[in-house]
Amino acid sequence: xxxxxxxxxxxxxxxxxxxxxDTRNNFTAHLYQALCQKGINTFIDDHKLxxxxxxSPELFAAVENSLFSVVVLSQNYASSRWCLDELVKIVECxxxxxxxxxxxxxxxxxxxxxxxxxxxxxxxxxxDQESLENMGRVQSWKDALTQVANLSGQFEINTASEKxxxxxxxxxxxxxxxxxxxxxxxxxxxxxxxxxxxSEDTSRNFKDTSNKxxxxxxxxxxxxxxxxxxxxxxxxGYSVKSLPSDFNPKKLVELSMPYSHIQQLWKGIKVxxxxxxIDLSHSKYLIETPDFFGVxxxxxxxxxxxxxxxxxxxxxGDLNNFxxxxxxxxxxxxxxxxxxxxxxxxxxxxxxxxxxxxxxxxNFGSLEMxxxxxxxxxxxxxxxxxxxxxxxxxxxxxxxxxGPPSTFWVxxxxxxxxxxxxxxxxSGLCSLVELNLSDCNLTDESNLSSLGSLSSLRILxxxxxxxxxxxxxxxxxxxxxxxxxxxxxxxxxxxxxxxxLIELDAQNCTSLKDxxxxxxKSPLPNWDLQKxxxxxxxxxxxxxxxxxxxxxxxxxxCIGYQCSGSEVxxxxxxxxxxxxxxxxxxxxxxxxxxxxxxxxxxxxxxxxSSDNSPSFDISTRDLMYITTKLESDHLCLFGVPLxxxxxxxxxxxxxxxxxxxxxxxxxxxxxxxxxxxxYKNNEDENHSNL
Numbered sequence: 001x002x003x004x005x006x007x008x009x010x011x012x013x014x015x016x017x018x019x020x021x022d023t024r025n026n027f028t029a030h031l032y033q034a035l036c037q038k039g040i041n042t043f044i045d046d047h048k049l050x051x052x053x054x055x056s057p058e059l060f061a062a063v064e065n066s067l068f069s070v071v072v073l074s075q076n077y078a079s080s081r082w083c084l085d086e087l088v089k090i091v092e093c094x095x096x097x098x099x100x101x102x103x104x105x106x107x108x109x110x111x112x113x114x115x116x117x118x119x120x121x122x123x124x125x126x127x128d129q130e131s132l133e134n135m136g137r138v139q140s141w142k143d144a145l146t147q148v149a150n151l152s153g154q155f156e157i158n159t160a161s162e163k164x165x166x167x168x169x170x171x172x173x174x175x176x177x178x179x180x181x182x183x184x185x186x187x188x189x190x191x192x193x194x195x196x197x198x199s200e201d202t203s204r205n206f207k208d209t210s211n212k213x214x215x216x217x218x219x220x221x222x223x224x225x226x227x228x229x230x231x232x233x234x235x236x237g238y239s240v241k242s243l244p245s246d247f248n249p250k251k252l253v254e255l256s257m258p259y260s261h262i263q264q265l266w267k268g269i270k271v272x273x274x275x276x277x278i279d280l281s282h283s284k285y286l287i288e289t290p291d292f293f294g295v296x297x298x299x300x301x302x303x304x305x306x307x308x309x310x311x312x313x314x315x316x317g318d319l320n321n322f323x324x325x326x327x328x329x330x331x332x333x334x335x336x337x338x339x340x341x342x343x344x345x346x347x348x349x350x351x352x353x354x355x356x357x358x359x360x361x362x363n364f365g366s367l368e369m370x371x372x373x374x375x376x377x378x379x380x381x382x383x384x385x386x387x388x389x390x391x392x393x394x395x396x397x398x399x400x401x402x403g404p405p406s407t408f409w410v411x412x413x414x415x416x417x418x419x420x421x422x423x424x425x426x427s428g429l430c431s432l433v434e435l436n437l438s439d440c441n442l443t444d445e446s447n448l449s450s451l452g453s454l455s456s457l458r459i460l461x462x463x464x465x466x467x468x469x470x471x472x473x474x475x476x477x478x479x480x481x482x483x484x485x486x487x488x489x490x491x492x493x494x495x496x497x498x499x500x501l502i503e504l505d506a507q508n509c510t511s512l513k514d515x516x517x518x519x520x521k522s523p524l525p526n527w528d529l530q531k532x533x534x535x536x537x538x539x540x541x542x543x544x545x546x547x548x549x550x551x552x553x554x555x556x557x558c559i560g561y562q563c564s565g566s567e568v569x570x571x572x573x574x575x576x577x578x579x580x581x582x583x584x585x586x587x588x589x590x591x592x593x594x595x596x597x598x599x600x601x602x603x604x605x606x607x608x609s610s611d612n613s614p615s616f617d618i619s620t621r622d623l624m625y626i627t628t629k630l631e632s633d634h635l636c637l638f639g640v641p642l643x644x645x646x647x648x649x650x651x652x653x654x655x656x657x658x659x660x661x662x663x664x665x666x667x668x669x670x671x672x673x674x675x676x677x678x679y680k681n682n683e684d685e686n687h688s689n690l
Contacts, residue, residue: 012043013163015066017086020045022074027106031070040163063089069099071148073113074106079123084141091144100156103148114149116142156184165229166193171217171236180219189226192251195234198259227252231274235260241285242266250274258282265290273297281305281326289313300324304350307331317342328374329353341366352376352397365389376400376436388428396429397436399461432457438484439464452476463487463505470495485509504548508631512551553589553633555674562674567657570675577649580680583639588658588673591633604655633671639678 014035018028028044035042043062063069069090077083093099105113112118127138155169155178171178178196185191196217217237225233227249238260245267252272256279263285265278271294278298280286282305292298292315299321303309309330316322317339327333328350338361340346346367351357357378365386370393377400432454442448442465451460452473460477462470463486472495474483481502485491491509506512555562561570566588604617642648656675660668 011041012062012066013040013068014042015063015069015090016042016044016072017069017083017090018072019074019077019080019083022076023072023106028072031072038163038165059086060089063093064097066093067099069093069101071101071103072106073103073108073148075108075119076123077108078116078120078141078145079126081127084127084144087144087148088140091147094147101148101151102155103151110149113145116145120145155180162187162189164188165190167191167195168193169196171196171198178217180217180223185223185225187226190229191226192229193232194225194230195232197234197236225249238262248272253277255279260286262286264288269294276300278302284308287311289316291315292319295319297321299345302326303330304328305330309333312336312340314339316340319343319345321345323347323369326350327354331355333357335359336361338363343367344369346370348372350374351378354378360384360387362386368392371395373397390429392431393429394431395434396432397434397461398440399436399438401440429454430456434459436461437465438462441465442467444468449473455479458482460484466490468492468511472496474498502547504550506548506550507634509551510631547585547639548635548637550635550637551632552635553671555587555589555635555672559585559587559674559676561654561676562672564672566659566670566673567655568673568675569653569655571653572651576677577651578679581642581648582678582680583641584645584654585637585639585676585678586656586658586673587635587637587675588660589633589635589671590660590668591671592630592660592662592668 016028016032018024023029032042032044043066045059063086071087071090090099090101094101103110103113108120109118112120115121116124124138124142127141169178180196185194217235217239219235219239221240222244223240224244224246227247229251230249231251232254233249233252234254234256236258238257241261241263243262243266247266248270249272252275254277255275256277258279258281260280260283262280262283264287265280267290269291273294273296275295276297277300278295279300279302281302283303284305284307286303286306286309288309288311289301289303291313296319298319300323301316302324304326305328307329309327310332312327312333314337316325317337322343323345325346325348329352331354333354334356335358341361341363344367347369349367349370349372352374353376355377357375358381360380360383362384363386364384365388367390370390372395373390373393374395374397376397378398380398380401433456435451435454435457438461442462444467446467448467449471450473451457452471452475454477456479457477458479459482460480461484463484465488467488468490469492470485474480475496475498477498478500480498481500482505483497483501483503484505486505486507486509488506489508489510491506492511493513494506497504561568563569645651654675656673658670658673660670662668
């Protein structure tokens with residue numbers, strides 16, 4: 001650490017100005033250490049120096065003999081006359097000696113510094129009162145704060161810049177336009193990483209993008225970098241129409257320019273053999289992708305929200321290592337080049353929201369490594385015959401692909417069936433785990449029976465369709481644990497359900513006949529096995545999962561213990577427990593009017609035994625997502641499996657209380673509740689319930 005006694009003999013690259021009690025042992029200490037590790041000769045005030053009313057000549061000399069000053073403006077900076085005098089000297093050297101000054105706003109608002117308001121206004125007002133005899137000194141402090149705060153729009157760091165390797169600049173709280181000039185980075189020959197970003201980007205929440213677009217960054221047309229060492233370039237809001245013609249960073253691995261004004265990333269061919277990741281998301285002026293011929297190792301391309309994009313360059317198909325393509329909400333995109341099907345490493349393709357996208361290339365089935373395809377709400381009218389050769393496809397989503405009823409889901413390249421949509425055979429998709437066909441105009445004329453061939457299927461979304469019945473082949477889906485049928489308002493009855501089904505969501509299936517009793521008599525799932533499968537699925541609360549959510553105001557008679565309201569208590573009959581016992585089934589009736597509902601079931605098990613086994617409680621928690629307004633009462637059924645219950649054979653008395661509330665904590669009325677006992681083979685000879 002440099003001391004003040006050596007300042008006359010030494011010349012410093014950087015002078016650090018800071019309020020000791022705020023940052024000496026945290027931010028400034030880390031900054032000083034990092035600068036020293038990079039060989040940047042940095043002055044930091046030794047904490048043993050005497051602090052007086054007037055700044056020492058030694059520190060004045062240290063400021064004068066430094067090429068560059070970093071001012072850490074923290075919450076208590078303005079309360080120190082010493083710091084303020086130091087700042088005045090720094091501004092003086094900036095004007096008279098050409099010293100470069102970089103302000104760092106540490107947990108403070110730049111506008112408060114600039115205007116001497118908020119936490120910077122109070123200490124200045126106090127100084128005003130205490131220094132009536134020297135008003136000029138206080139005014140010089142205010143002027144210095146204003147001038148340094150205004151530097152936040154320049155970001156000039158040329159001094160010692162040849163030693164800088166990385167720069168992070170967060171724009172999330174910036175109020176004014178930030179100007180980037182060619183001179184700002186011209187001497188940074190060792191720059192490896194430049195990240196000008198909005199921290200809100202990391203949330204990946206694109207529902208409200210207004211704040212991100214307001215973060216204005218002005219890049220001059222001659223803005224250039226030294227490319228020799230550059231490996232990561234992240235420029236939020238890049239304001240120029242294209243990259244410089246000499247843009248040629250041979251070591252570049254990541255290029256991210258979200259919310260940019262780019263129309264064409266580059267012209268012609270760029271040889272960037274190390275480039276693996278390009279992100280131009282929400283670049284609303286982008287018309288076409290560049291030629292990828294020289295970007296031979298590109299693996300990921302994110303163009304989400306590029307609403308003007310019309311063309312993907314055919315050279316994309318030449319990328320042997322390319323695995324991820326996100327074109328979500330590219331609303332002007334109508335198709336992909338046929339060369340896309342040459343992407344032998346492509347694993348994820350996202351086309352959701354491409355509302356003008358009409359068809360896949362004929363040889364789409366050649367994407368032998370494709371695992372996930374999201375194509376919700378596209379204008380698809382027909383699928384190519386090769387589609388069902390996607391034998392490694394695990395997730396397929398066509399939600400909202402209504403299409404013309406007479407042409408969508410027709411057999412490959414045949415004349416449209418006049419009687420309605422016919423679902424194509426799906427037997428080729430032997431690895432499919434999740435399928436979403438919600439809101440796809442599916443009717444009883446659709447070939448839904450082919451769904452039974454998807455032996456690997458675990459999750460099936462069929463909500464919002466027009467069929468009256470489901471085919472009996474659904475029961476063949478032995479791995480299915482989630483079936484969503486919400487808003488199938490013509491659906492009248494269900495077949496025998498798959499044996500391992502854990503969750504059934506039939507909210508707003510208003511024509512569905514009461515089948516709760518039949519549901520409970522269906523083969524019960526292997527709860528122990530499913531618990532292991534779902535251990536990472538239910539992030540909130542405890543297993544078990546919600547078993548069924550169906551229209552109805554009546555609890556089935558086979559649920560032997562029932563009561564109005566939200567609580568039910570019962571004494572169990574003697575010898576109720578035997579080797580055939582599987583689970584307790586809990587249920588309640590309600591009419592929620594909220595989008596997202598939390599429910600809790602508190603179950604108290606009271607035991608009597610010779611070894612004094614204690615009573616115990618189990619709290620079951622889960623979430624229900626109500627996607628549309630419910631039109632009637634709904635019955636919720638779920639199970640507590642034997643594996644969750646200790647001293648089961650000693651239980652004599654059970655009390656169950658239910659609590660239902662909105663996500664915000666508003667209580668929801670429970671009209672009726674109950675619980676029952678479930679046995680193998682639907683044993684009920686000796687009990688009043690199941």
